[in-house]
Amino acid sequence: MNAPWNRRAARHAQRLARVAHLAAGREIAAGKLIDVLEAVIEPGDRVCLEGNNQKQADFLAESLAECSPERLHDLHMVQSVLALPSHIDVFERGIASRLDFSFAGPQATRLAKLVQARRIDIGAIHTYLELFGRYFVDLTPDVCLIAAQAADADGNLYLGPNTEDTPAIVEATAFSHGIVIAQVNERVERLPRVDIPADWSDLFVVAPRPNHIEPLFTRDPALITDIQVLMAMMAIKGIYAEYGVQRLNHGIGFDTAAIELLLPTYAESLGLRGRICKHWALNPHPTLIPAIEAGFVESVHSFGSEVGMENYVAARSDVFFTGRDGSMRSNRAFCQTAGLYACDMFIGSTLQIDLAGNSSTATLGRIAGFGGAPNMGSDARGRRHASPAWLRAGRERAGDGPLTHGRKLVVQTVETFREHMAPAFVEQLDAWQLMEDMGMELPPIMIHGDDVSHIVTEEGIANLLLCRSAAEREQAIRGVAGYTPVGRARDARMVENLRDRGVIRRPDDIGINTRDATRDLLAARNIKDLVRASGGLYDPPRRFRNW
Amino acid sequence: METFTLDLPSTPANGARALCGVVSSGNLEILVDTGHAPDRCRIDVSTSAQGFRDTWEAVLADAVARHPAGGLVLSINDAGATPAVVSLRLDQVLESLEQAS
Numbered sequence: 001m002n003a004p005w006n007r008r009a010a011r012h013a014q015r016l017a018r019v020a021h022l023a024a025g026r027e028i029a030a031g032k033l034i035d036v037l038e039a040v041i042e043p044g045d046r047v048c049l050e051g052n053n054q055k056q057a058d059f060l061a062e063s064l065a066e067c068s069p070e071r072l073h074d075l076h077m078v079q080s081v082l083a084l085p086s087h088i089d090v091f092e093r094g095i096a097s098r099l100d101f102s103f104a105g106p107q108a109t110r111l112a113k114l115v116q117a118r119r120i121d122i123g124a125i126h127t128y129l130e131l132f133g134r135y136f137v138d139l140t141p142d143v144c145l146i147a148a149q150a151a152d153a154d155g156n157l158y159l160g161p162n163t164e165d166t167p168a169i170v171e172a173t174a175f176s177h178g179i180v181i182a183q184v185n186e187r188v189e190r191l192p193r194v195d196i197p198a199d200w201s202d203l204f205v206v207a208p209r210p211n212h213i214e215p216l217f218t219r220d221p222a223l224i225t226d227i228q229v230l231m232a233m234m235a236i237k238g239i240y241a242e243y244g245v246q247r248l249n250h251g252i253g254f255d256t257a258a259i260e261l262l263l264p265t266y267a268e269s270l271g272l273r274g275r276i277c278k279h280w281a282l283n284p285h286p287t288l289i290p291a292i293e294a295g296f297v298e299s300v301h302s303f304g305s306e307v308g309m310e311n312y313v314a315a316r317s318d319v320f321f322t323g324r325d326g327s328m329r330s331n332r333a334f335c336q337t338a339g340l341y342a343c344d345m346f347i348g349s350t351l352q353i354d355l356a357g358n359s360s361t362a363t364l365g366r367i368a369g370f371g372g373a374p375n376m377g378s379d380a381r382g383r384r385h386a387s388p389a390w391l392r393a394g395r396e397r398a399g400d401g402p403l404t405h406g407r408k409l410v411v412q413t414v415e416t417f418r419e420h421m422a423p424a425f426v427e428q429l430d431a432w433q434l435m436e437d438m439g440m441e442l443p444p445i446m447i448h449g450d451d452v453s454h455i456v457t458e459e460g461i462a463n464l465l466l467c468r469s470a471a472e473r474e475q476a477i478r479g480v481a482g483y484t485p486v487g488r489a490r491d492a493r494m495v496e497n498l499r500d501r502g503v504i505r506r507p508d509d510i511g512i513n514t515r516d517a518t519r520d521l522l523a524a525r526n527i528k529d530l531v532r533a534s535g536g537l538y539d540p541p542r543r544f545r546n547w
Numbered sequence: 548m549e550t551f552t553l554d555l556p557s558t559p560a561n562g563a564r565a566l567c568g569v570v571s572s573g574n575l576e577i578l579v580d581t582g583h584a585p586d587r588c589r590i591d592v593s594t595s596a597q598g599f600r601d602t603w604e605a606v607l608a609d610a611v612a613r614h615p616a617g618g619l620v621l622s623i624n625d626a627g628a629t630p631a632v633v634s635l636r637l638d639q640v641l642e643s644l645e646q647a648s
Contacts, residue, residue, distance in 0.1 A: 225632070226572070226632070226635060227629070227631045227632060227635060230635065415629060415631050416629070416630065416631060417629040417630055417631065418629075419627075420627070421596055421599060421602075421629070457631075458631040458634070458635070459631075482630060482631060483602050483605050483606055483630040488605060514635055514638050514639070515638060515639050515642050515643075517635065
């Protein structure tokens with residue numbers, strides 16, 4: 001066992017031996033969890049605490065944060081999302097000191113304060129796929145703390161519909177002889193299906209309450225504005241229809257929810273059913289229900305699930321990926337890969353866009369990170385398979401030159417002013433100031449300008465693929481920037497010239513009358529309409545029930 | 548709160564004398580009434596946003612250049628609408644007048 005080439009396996013056995021007296025077989029009693037964590041984890045360990053977009057290993061996180069900093073210190077946390085207060089507590093209490101992560105939206109302000117106080121050492125901020133990749137290269141966890149729905153006595157695990165990061169984390173940890181500890185909502189005699197086999201995991205604890213899960217992808221149609229309807233009409237007619245986009249990913253904002261809700265109405269009236277939006281890399285957005293019911297959608301693979309969509313997804317197993325047991329199967333690593341390599345289009349919103357088309361959601365005083373948008377919203381240079389949308393975009397960029405590869409459509413859709421008259425178009429992104437304040441090596445840019453193909457605003461669509469110089473690109477962006485200072489500083493003649501060439505297209509140019517842009521076009525105007533469209537299968541969380 | 552009045556040149560609106568009306572939604576209300584000079588459009592703006600008069604002027608000048616609005620008086624009550632919403636509502640109200648006449 002102590003041969004120099006198998007030290008990790010030996011260490012795995014030693015760690016488990018240290019806690020054997022604290023567990024009953026694979027099962028740890030909730031009251032013993034802190035003792036187990038203090039005994040099995042070692043100072044300086046690399047620990048992956050499962051923090052996802054939605055599902056959280058919250059009991060494990062709180063227990064880790066309650067461990068003694070005398071016993072556990074200098075941990076290196078590797079996790080995709082810092083969502084819970086306890087994810088920051090482990091740093092504030094001196095248990096962990098180093099962090100590699102992807103997204104910290106809910107804890108972005110506390111994280112920035114820790115950085116400014118030099119209480120935390122951030123290795124890097126990653127996209128999901130980058131971080132998962134590094135789990136198998138130079139950030140392999142010594143211990144992972146994961147969330148599952150249920151365990152059986154042997155230690156097999158069922159993950160439920162929200163698989164998210166779990167398979168990637170467990171694969172990297174278990175097969176490098178790290179320790180895998182799961183919190184589960186229940187122990188059962190027989191699992192509906194085995195998602196993690198018992199010999200890939202070590203210990204489990206039945207948490208005193210079900211793991212926290214956040215309905216992140218539910219957008220109430222009641223909050224969609226006429227302007228968002230107008231922009232959705234322009235995107236559908238000016239981009240989806242023109243390129244024949246069949247395979248795509250949507251962002252999670254109201255702009256793209258509006259597009260989803262216009263498919264059975266506006267897109268149907270244009271004869272686009274069967275011609276666009278057949279295959280999706282997307283969480284089960286409730287706002288996609290009407291399009292699914294109308295026969296637009298052939299398949300949806302998801303990163304995670306969405307609270308309330310379980311019964312609907314299970315009842316639509318031709319569309320969604322589901323197990324032999326009937327319940328949903330999601331997987332963030334595979335869905336991100338699909339978004340990067342198998343989709344022809346990403347469309348999403350942002351907070352700021354600069355004159356080169358770089359976009360950022362960074363806000364001063366917050367370190368929010370990236371999540372998945374940069375993987376989806378980038379042209380995969382390694383892609384080799386062709387599709388009509390990909391080829392057409394490639395041809396537009398190549399101009400008269402020989403065509404060696406296609407191009408993903410990466411679309412940013414923004415109203416020129418956000419709330420409180422904050423302009424979405426700026427000369428310089430706040431990301432540069434944040435870089436200075438936080439001592440980062442690069443500004444936190446969400447989507448790089450050279451990956452963006454189109455910008456949609458209420459004023460029109462700018463096709464950046466057709467721009468032949470940086471100056472043209474700048475004027476194309478100014479030309480759809482409306483009454484923002486950036487938009488008003490446009491070179492009006494050059495913008496008209498770009499419009500003549502079809503680089504900029506106004507609603508008129510694509511046959512859209514702005515008067516038609518009203519909420520009446522939405523296939524569902526509130527959450528109750530979505531429930532009705534689902535035949536009562538969609539069960540919205542309480543906070544969205546307003547009737 | 549900021550209030551101001553603009554008097555802008557515009558093509559006479561057909562049958563403007565017979566028309567009055569209102570569009571409103573959430574954070575914006577536009578009242579239309581008849582004025583006196585057939586080639587001028589008077590616009591009274593009352594807005595909750597401070598310091599955006601030049602933006603308003605640009606939005607309104609473009610709107611009355613796009614549509615015949617001469618002979619009209621527009622009263623705009625704004626509670627935080629973006630320029631996009633203002634432009635859209637003006638398009639909607641002025642096009643409705645064109646069609647009605």
